Amino acid sequence: MSIFSKKTNVDDQYFLSLDIGTEFVKVLVCHIVDDVVEILGFGKTRQSMTAMKGGVVTNIKSVVDCCFNSIEMAMNKLNIDTPKKVVVGIAGELVKGVGVKLNYERDNANTKIDSDEIKKILEKVSVSADAEAKKRFAEATGTTNTQIKLINATITDTYIDDYRVLNPVGLKGSKVTFNIYFVYAPLVFAGAIEDILKELKLDPIVIAVQPFAIARSIKGSKNENFDGIIIDVGGGTTDVALVLHGTFQDTKMFAMGGRIFTKRVASDMSLSYEEAEKTKIDYSEMKLEKGTALQVRDSIKKDLDLWISGVEIALEEMENVKVFPDQILICGGGSKLSEIRSKLVEYPWSVILPFNRNPKINFLSPEKIDNIVDKTLQLTNPEDVTPVSLARIVLDIVKDDIVIAV
Secondary structure, eight states: OOSBOOOOOOGGGEEEEEEEOSSEEEEEEEEEETTEEEEEEEEEEEOOTTTEETTEESOHHHHHHHHHHHHHHHHTTOOSOOOSEEEEEEOSTTOEEEEEEEEEEOSOTTSOOOHHHHHHHHHHHHHHHHHHHHHHHHHHHOOOGGGEEEEEEEEEEEEETTEEESOOTTOOOSEEEEEEEEEEEEHHHHHHHHHHHHHHTOEEEEEEEHHHHHHHHBTTTTSTTOOEEEEEEOSSOEEEEEEETTEEEEEEEESOSHHHHHHHHHHHHTOOHHHHHHHHHHHHTTOSOHHHHHHHHHHHHHHHHHHHHHHHHHHHTSTTOSSBOSEEEEESGGGGSHHHHHHHHHSOHHHHSSBSSOOEEEEOOGGGBTTEEESSSOOOSGGGHHHHHHHHHHHHHHSSSOOBBO
């Protein structure tokens, strides 16, 4: 049986975008109108310290409570029933992606490809593709196939006789090539997400890997002239994604985000975690008096080298990259610390890794996500990119494109 299926229909074109982050649960109420996602409502609830660790759910009840609260906030003043369909994001160092390239030789190169043939091709290649991806996943992580679950598989690119095409239907050729990106997670992690959605009585359109959703949703990111590294600095994790020539290449994640800086500030300044978090936010918004600001800056710098080493290792582990792009886009709540951008700017990338020159560092904001209209006018910061990108990825699913599986 093929792992690929036809797209899930979104009833009445309304759905929720659910971003279960280490620091916050964010919910968007979304409505698809033509080729645009309208965001009608926004809810945000801070997680407890015990709810998540390194992007992994550790307290299901606490997370569910936050989700309920965020949904209620997002639905406030909206004269519609709460949507039952949801796109939910996952991330964290335990979530792994594996890219597989598959070639299929057609019997008759002179006949046009139709959707039925594409379906048959996918049915034939999907089992072997899944097996190859699982094998490579197990080799990289030291796990067994019985300990992991396929979250989804996405066709990122299609080629006819080595020419990249957006849609193979209606074209002729002898060889069809698919680039497929498989995402796996430990059974316990996947099970926790499923339990949360069951408690919320929500039906998943897709469970999407967050850095993948971001990379695929940026305006122009599917064009052949787009190259970029996307770094999402969350509360408990940092996610790094790579796009070359409009093709999604890989994503790596490591368990270090904004919380590590908050904990350092708390330790150095003898503050509670909550006090340290507020102090860190005030520092990022330049609201502290000079002496306190210098203390916070010195605390943050203690862990910056460790964090930038994580980014370097993530890039090193990306295979078959001859030259890295000359732009890095940063987002996530942790990116608000000015030291994050400064460290990325000053780091000797072209000496350490195959960069032609040190990359330009820019912030990624929700306005740079394609086909989105924010009617709430609240989603303006880099920390809001993830839920907006998750909402955007649904467009690829409901349109008549071969995009996603499982």
